[in-house]
Amino acid sequence: MTEPQVAYAQDEYGNPFIVVRDQGKKTRAQGTQAIKDHIKAASTVSNIVRTSLGPRGLDKIMISPDGDIQVTNDGATIMSNMELEHQIAKLLVQLSKSQDDEIGDGTTGVVVLAGALLEQAEMLIDRGIHPIRIADGFDRACEIAVHEVERTADKVEFSPGQVDELAKVIKTCLGSKIVSGTSDKFTQIAIDAVLSVADLDRRDVDFELIKVDGKVGGSLEDSALVKGVVIDKDMSHPQMPREIRDARIAILTCPLEPPRPKTKHKLDISSVEEYRRLEEYERSTFENMIKQIKDSGANLVVCQWGFDDEANHLLLQHGLPAVRWVGGPELELIAIATNGRIVPRFEELSADKLGHAGLVREVSFGTTQDRMMVIEECANTRAVTAFLRGSNKMIIDEAKRALHDAMCVVRSLVKDNRVVYGGGAAEIAASLAVAQAADDIPSIEQYAMRAFSTALDIISLALAENSGLPPIENLAMVKSKQVNEKKAYYGIDCMNVGNNNMKECRVFDPLVSKRQQLLLATQLVRAVLKIDDVIEQHAVDEM
Structure with missing residues (x-):
């Protein structure tokens, strides 16, 4: 007696298909x-x-x-x-x-x-x-x-001059945070920051004018509120001045370098004269850019892009301090704080587009001598920066979240002062x-x-x-x-x-x-x- 033949579904190579019985096990709750x-x-x-x-x-x-x-x-x-x-x-x-x-x-x-x-x-x-x-x-x-x-x-009745009751509400918020030991300090920072940018008549708070930044080192007690903008940068050249009074700031998103063709290109230099002509072209381009900045009346350059040593040296020679590699959000905040305009091309730079600040200084702190730029006495006095310190990154991150919650409580009470x-x-x-x-x-x-x-x-x-x-x-x-x-x-x-x-x-x-x-x-x-x-x-x- 012969065994019954079993037919298998096969692929083009003669291998049988493997059928997995999963559907029988799957159920759908409804x-x-x-x-x-x-x-x-x-x-x-x-x-x-x-x-x-x-x-x-x-x-x-x-x-x-x-x-x-x-x-x-x-x-x-x-x-x-x-x-x-x-x-x-x-x-x-x-x-x-x-x-x-x-x-x-x-x-x-x-x-x-x-x-x-x-x-x-x-x-x-x-x-x-x-x-x-x-x-x-x-x-x-x-x-x-x-x-x-x-x-x-x-x-809760409060005003810019009377914030005692407001502070008690914020301390309730900070009681569960890592900054509870320094709640008085952070409460004052939150109140000053929000009331600096708040429109009490319209009951509105513009958080875009508040920047929260932090730097490892020191303790939470060393945190402070800066009436202006703090950026984690320093002057592009060590011999540039560390302090500038009555700063007129050119805020640039165009690079300080010679223009380059947009398409693929190749440049062959076969002699010393050709190299010198190229070098002279680049130098004249740099000098023209610096002249346009000087003609506008600027005495400080804040650039979104970097620039090489030659441009940096020329800026120093012409007595034009500069800060490079400034991020987009920081650039926008500087423009808002100084009432300046962000300039995308050198040809558009003019005196009416410059930002104004009473004092721009470079500060250093800590054993590592970290340096940061502080822009104070800005034309738009409402812009502020909460500068936080802490022993490590984890503490600073948690302090930022705690301060954000505290500022949100103040904003809520500005909109509706009931508790x-x-x-x-x-x-x-x-x-x-x-x-x-x-x-x-x-x-x-x-x-x-x-x-x-x-x-x-x-x-x-x-x-x-x-x-x-x-x-x-x-x-x-x-x-x-x-x-x-x-x-x-x-x-x-x-x-x-x-x-x-x-x-x-x-x-x-x-x-x-x-x-x-x-x-x-x-x-x-x-x-x-x-x-x-x-x-x-x-x-x-x-x-």
């Missing part, structure tokens, strides 16, 4: 199960940053693919540097970025709140409530929470208001509103946990104080000073930050609850 998978991914990300919340929050070590180490507890930095594959986890990164772009502070809190809302939504789904009804209930609760936060807000109380007091007040309103709702949305109220408690619980306090006991105590005394300023005593009255402890947060946290977190939760399937783009293309 409906409620898909939503639960999304919630699980979001909760995982939220729990990562939860331990970084508050003044006693822990730092994270971020290791890049290149092995670079970054230590930070800034929520936006942690979220942006995490390599996430899940689609909903990426939405949380975008949520944190939205909070950072709009407000600049509260990036950790918004992610923790969104994660807590999604966890509460999962419990409601398990009870058979439709995701859309949950989202509707959350929206309704969010309106009540925002209204309660605005109702309990206080105003709420920190330590979770605002969230607890909103939680109590939402829970009370849920009792008057006859529809099924009352369950979603109570879940929203429970999720708001996560901020206070996380603050207590990160401070080493019993979370449930502290939350219950603070809630009872708010209910009995009908005061919305009781919160978690994170610093263990023996006082839960955040008004007396001067712990404040900008109202716009809390309001934005509630709105963004609720919007993200609604978006997640409406996603019941994920379809790969290439699968759609093949259909």
Whole structure:
């Protein structure tokens, strides 16, 4: 009896095709199960940053693919540097970025709140409530929470001459940062920097006029605010003057070199005379360029490009100090600060396009004698530079992030000077208001509103946990104080000073930050609850 013949599909070389049975193993979650998978991914990300919340929050070590180490507890930095594959986890990164772009502070809190809302939504789904009804209930609760936060807000009155109350709000922001030990210094830098560029009548702040720069060496206490521009460059020649008074600055984006043909070219020099003619042509071109600069009245050249030794020597001979290889953003900031114009061609250079500054000086510091250029007494007095010092690059990077958050708090208070109380007091007040309103709702949305109220408690619980306090006991105590005394300023005593009255402890947060946290977190939760399937783009293309 012969064995049955098995036919194989073969390629042009006679090799059989190998069929991999993967499709039978692959499953695609849909409906409620898909939503639960999304919630699980979001909760995982939220729990990562939860331990970084508050003044006693822990730092994270971020290791890049290149092995670079970054230590930070800034929520936006942690979220942006995490390599996430899940689609909903990426939405949380975008949520944190939205909070950072709009407000600049509260990036950790918004992610923790969104994660807590999604966890509460999962419990409601398990009870058979439709995701859309949950989202509707959350929206309704969010309106009540925002209204309660605005109702309990206080105003911070400040002016350029009276910034004591403003400083207390900024110190709350800096309390969880690496610069908390020097918070007085950084608070003053943030206030002076923002108020220098703020238009208090229009309630607007132009961050483009503020530059934050840092240099390794010294301590955080050595940081300072410079009324002008600081660039990490020095004079192109060591014999050029280190200080220039009444500087008239030519800001160039054209190179100090002879023009070259745009096409491929070849130049053959076969005699000494030809070489001398070429050398004379280059020299005359350089001298013509320098003459055009001198004729415009400039006594300092700031160039985006480099120039060789011959041009550098001619500049020195003609008494024209120069700075080369200045980056594009720095060049723009110099132009804004000095009211100058960036000149792309020498033919367009004229006296009315020069920037003006009272003093340009080269400073050196540290044991390595690092040199930087400081442009002060600028024509546009609003331009400032926060110059930070630190023992290493990691400290300077974290100090920059802390100062950015502090300046964003000042900007928020310039736009809206209302504040709420920190330590979770605002969230607890909103939680109590939402829970009370849920009792008057006859529809099924009352369950979603109570879940929203429970999720708001996560901020206070996380603050207590990160401070080493019993979370449930502290939350219950603070809630009872708010209910009995009908005061919305009781919160978690994170610093263990023996006082839960955040008004007396001067712990404040900008109202716009809390309001934005509630709105963004609720919007993200609604978006997640409406996603019941994920379809790969290439699968759609093949259909």
